[in-house]
Amino acid sequence: MKRWFWLLICVSLVSGCATSHMIKSEEKPVMAVKPDSATLVIIRDTYFGGGVVFWNYLDRKLIGETMGKSYFVTNVPPGPHYVISSTENTGVARFDFKSRKVYYLGQNVVLGVWRARTGGFYPMTPQEAANAMKNCTYYRYDSKSGGEDLDPQIFKNAVEEYEAGIKAHPEDYKALLEYDGHDQ
Numbered sequence: 658m659k660r661w662f663w664l665l666i667c668v669s670l671v672s673g674c675a676t677s678h679m680i681k682s683e684e685k686p687v688m689a690v691k692p693d694s695a696t697l698v699i700i701r702d703t704y705f706g707g708g709v710v711f712w713n714y715l716d717r718k719l720i721g722e723t724m725g726k727s728y729f730v731t732n733v734p735p736g737p738h739y740v741i742s743s744t745e746n747t748g749v750a751r752f753d754f755k756s757r758k759v760y761y762l763g764q765n766v767v768l769g770v771w772r773a774r775t776g777g778f779y780p781m782t783p784q785e786a787a788n789a790m791k792n793c794t795y796y797r798y799d800s801k802s803g804g805e806d807l808d809p810q811i812f813k814n815a816v817e818e819y820e821a822g823i824k825a826h827p828e829d830y831k832a833l834l835e836y837d838g839h840d841q
Contacts, residue, residue: 678721678798678799678802679727679729679797679798680796682795682797685795689841690757690759690840691757693734694732694756695734695754695755695756695758696730696733696758696759696841697730697732697740698728698729698730698761699713699721699728699740699762700723700728700781700786700789700793701726701728701763701766702726702728702763702793703725703726703766709724709744710722710724711723711724711742711743711744712743712744712804713729713741714740714741714743714807715733715738715740716738716739716807716812717806717807717809719798719805719806719807720798721796722804723742726793726794727796728790728795729795729796730795731798733754734754735754735755735756737751737752737753737754738752738754739751739812739819740752740778741807742775744775746775747775747818748778749777750777750778750819750833751819751833752838755837755838757841758837758838758839759783759840760780760836761780761781761782762779762780763778763781763785764778779832779833783839
Protein backbone atom coordinates (compact mmCIF):
# COMPACT_ATOMS: atom_id res chain seq x y z
CA MET A 658 0.00 0.00 0.00
CA LYS A 659 2.85 2.38 0.85
CA ARG A 660 4.39 1.72 -2.54
CA TRP A 661 1.19 2.81 -4.33
CA PHE A 662 1.00 5.92 -2.21
CA TRP A 663 4.55 6.98 -3.11
CA LEU A 664 4.03 6.11 -6.76
CA LEU A 665 0.93 8.30 -6.83
CA ILE A 666 2.83 11.16 -5.16
CA CYS A 667 5.70 10.89 -7.67
CA VAL A 668 3.39 10.78 -10.68
CA SER A 669 1.48 13.80 -9.37
CA LEU A 670 4.65 15.81 -8.90
CA VAL A 671 6.05 14.97 -12.31
CA SER A 672 2.77 15.57 -14.15
CA GLY A 673 2.69 19.19 -13.00
CA CYS A 674 6.15 19.88 -14.34
CA ALA A 675 5.90 19.51 -18.09
CA THR A 676 5.03 22.23 -20.54
CA SER A 677 3.22 21.03 -23.63
CA HIS A 678 2.18 24.23 -25.39
CA MET A 679 5.56 25.88 -25.79
CA ILE A 680 8.33 25.39 -28.34
CA LYS A 681 11.93 26.11 -27.36
CA SER A 682 13.44 28.54 -29.83
CA GLU A 683 17.14 29.19 -30.33
CA GLU A 684 16.23 32.25 -32.38
CA LYS A 685 15.59 35.14 -30.00
CA PRO A 686 12.56 37.35 -30.64
CA VAL A 687 12.86 40.78 -32.22
CA MET A 688 11.18 43.33 -29.97
CA ALA A 689 9.72 45.29 -32.87
CA VAL A 690 6.48 47.01 -32.01
CA LYS A 691 3.47 46.77 -34.29
CA PRO A 692 1.23 49.74 -35.09
CA ASP A 693 -1.94 47.82 -34.23
CA SER A 694 -0.89 46.00 -31.06
CA ALA A 695 1.16 46.09 -27.89
CA THR A 696 3.91 43.59 -27.09
CA LEU A 697 3.87 41.68 -23.80
CA VAL A 698 6.99 39.94 -22.50
CA ILE A 699 6.62 37.66 -19.46
CA ILE A 700 9.92 36.67 -17.83
CA ARG A 701 10.40 34.09 -15.08
CA ASP A 702 14.07 34.67 -14.34
CA THR A 703 14.47 32.47 -11.28
CA TYR A 704 14.98 28.74 -11.16
CA PHE A 705 13.14 28.43 -7.83
CA GLY A 706 10.24 26.07 -8.54
CA GLY A 707 11.89 25.62 -11.92
CA GLY A 708 10.07 22.52 -13.14
CA VAL A 709 6.61 23.79 -12.23
CA VAL A 710 4.62 25.26 -15.11
CA PHE A 711 2.81 28.57 -14.70
CA TRP A 712 0.03 29.02 -17.25
CA ASN A 713 -0.37 32.62 -18.43
CA TYR A 714 -3.54 34.12 -19.81
CA LEU A 715 -4.70 37.34 -21.40
CA ASP A 716 -8.15 37.64 -19.87
CA ARG A 717 -9.17 33.96 -20.23
CA LYS A 718 -7.11 33.05 -23.31
CA LEU A 719 -3.92 31.00 -22.84
CA ILE A 720 -0.98 33.00 -24.21
CA GLY A 721 1.98 31.01 -22.90
CA GLU A 722 3.61 28.97 -20.16
CA THR A 723 6.67 29.67 -18.07
CA MET A 724 9.02 27.40 -16.18
CA GLY A 725 12.21 28.31 -14.35
CA LYS A 726 14.54 30.62 -16.30
CA SER A 727 12.19 31.11 -19.26
CA TYR A 728 10.29 33.84 -21.07
CA PHE A 729 7.89 34.36 -23.95
CA VAL A 730 6.61 37.24 -26.07
CA THR A 731 3.07 37.80 -27.37
CA ASN A 732 1.12 40.51 -29.14
CA VAL A 733 -1.80 42.09 -27.31
CA PRO A 734 -4.70 44.03 -28.83
CA PRO A 735 -4.89 47.57 -27.44
CA GLY A 736 -7.29 48.25 -24.59
CA PRO A 737 -7.86 47.06 -21.02
CA HIS A 738 -6.90 43.45 -20.30
CA TYR A 739 -6.10 41.24 -17.33
CA VAL A 740 -2.86 39.26 -17.39
CA ILE A 741 -3.25 36.18 -15.20
CA SER A 742 -0.72 33.59 -14.08
CA SER A 743 -2.20 30.35 -12.78
CA THR A 744 -0.61 27.51 -10.84
CA GLU A 745 -1.50 26.45 -7.28
CA ASN A 746 -2.91 30.00 -7.04
CA THR A 747 -3.33 32.97 -9.38
CA GLY A 748 -1.48 36.24 -9.89
CA VAL A 749 -3.17 39.11 -11.71
CA ALA A 750 -2.24 42.43 -13.27
CA ARG A 751 -4.47 44.78 -15.27
CA PHE A 752 -3.25 47.15 -17.95
CA ASP A 753 -4.72 49.44 -20.55
CA PHE A 754 -2.42 48.19 -23.31
CA LYS A 755 -1.41 50.74 -25.90
CA SER A 756 -0.28 50.08 -29.46
CA ARG A 757 3.42 50.43 -30.19
CA LYS A 758 4.42 49.82 -26.57
CA VAL A 759 6.28 46.93 -24.96
CA TYR A 760 5.24 45.70 -21.51
CA TYR A 761 7.91 43.75 -19.62
CA LEU A 762 6.59 41.73 -16.68
CA GLY A 763 8.69 39.73 -14.27
CA GLN A 764 7.03 36.77 -12.57
CA ASN A 765 7.55 36.17 -8.85
CA VAL A 766 7.69 32.62 -7.50
CA VAL A 767 6.98 31.64 -3.88
CA LEU A 768 6.89 28.38 -1.94
CA GLY A 769 3.57 26.56 -2.15
CA VAL A 770 1.95 23.62 -0.42
CA TRP A 771 1.92 21.15 -3.34
CA ARG A 772 3.91 23.10 -5.92
CA ALA A 773 5.47 26.50 -6.50
CA ARG A 774 3.02 29.40 -6.33
CA THR A 775 2.96 32.62 -8.27
CA GLY A 776 3.89 35.68 -6.25
CA GLY A 777 2.36 37.89 -8.94
CA PHE A 778 3.92 40.13 -11.54
CA TYR A 779 6.24 43.11 -11.32
CA PRO A 780 7.11 45.69 -14.01
CA MET A 781 10.58 45.72 -15.52
CA THR A 782 12.53 48.36 -17.41
CA PRO A 783 13.85 47.42 -20.86
CA GLN A 784 17.36 47.13 -19.40
CA GLU A 785 16.23 44.91 -16.50
CA ALA A 786 14.32 42.73 -18.97
CA ALA A 787 17.28 42.49 -21.37
CA ASN A 788 19.58 41.44 -18.52
CA ALA A 789 17.08 38.84 -17.28
CA MET A 790 16.43 37.41 -20.76
CA LYS A 791 20.17 36.81 -21.30
CA ASN A 792 20.00 34.05 -18.67
CA CYS A 793 16.65 32.59 -19.71
CA THR A 794 15.38 30.30 -22.46
CA TYR A 795 13.00 31.76 -25.01
CA TYR A 796 9.85 29.77 -25.80
CA ARG A 797 7.15 30.38 -28.40
CA TYR A 798 3.53 29.46 -27.79
CA ASP A 799 2.31 26.69 -30.11
CA SER A 800 -1.27 27.72 -30.86
CA LYS A 801 -1.81 24.42 -32.71
CA SER A 802 -1.38 22.46 -29.47
CA GLY A 803 -4.86 23.44 -28.31
CA GLY A 804 -4.17 24.90 -24.88
CA GLU A 805 -7.21 25.31 -22.66
CA ASP A 806 -8.55 28.72 -21.77
CA LEU A 807 -8.88 29.72 -18.13
CA ASP A 808 -11.97 28.38 -16.40
CA PRO A 809 -14.59 31.18 -16.11
CA GLN A 810 -14.99 30.72 -12.35
CA ILE A 811 -11.23 30.80 -11.72
CA PHE A 812 -11.03 33.96 -13.86
CA LYS A 813 -13.88 35.59 -11.93
CA ASN A 814 -12.38 34.70 -8.54
CA ALA A 815 -8.87 35.85 -9.56
CA VAL A 816 -10.12 39.23 -10.81
CA GLU A 817 -12.32 39.77 -7.73
CA GLU A 818 -9.41 38.94 -5.41
CA TYR A 819 -7.10 41.29 -7.36
CA GLU A 820 -9.59 44.18 -7.32
CA ALA A 821 -10.26 43.64 -3.58
CA GLY A 822 -6.50 43.66 -2.95
CA ILE A 823 -6.16 47.00 -4.73
CA LYS A 824 -8.94 48.50 -2.61
CA ALA A 825 -7.53 47.14 0.65
CA HIS A 826 -3.81 47.79 0.00
CA PRO A 827 -3.34 50.14 -2.99
CA GLU A 828 0.29 50.81 -2.02
CA ASP A 829 1.12 47.13 -2.67
CA TYR A 830 -0.04 47.51 -6.28
CA LYS A 831 1.35 50.98 -6.99
CA ALA A 832 4.19 49.90 -9.31
CA LEU A 833 1.86 47.80 -11.47
CA LEU A 834 -0.94 50.37 -11.47
CA GLU A 835 1.42 53.10 -12.66
CA TYR A 836 3.20 50.94 -15.24
CA ASP A 837 2.42 52.04 -18.79
CA GLY A 838 4.88 50.02 -20.84
CA HIS A 839 7.80 51.36 -22.85
CA ASP A 840 8.16 52.94 -26.27
CA GLN A 841 10.45 50.87 -28.43
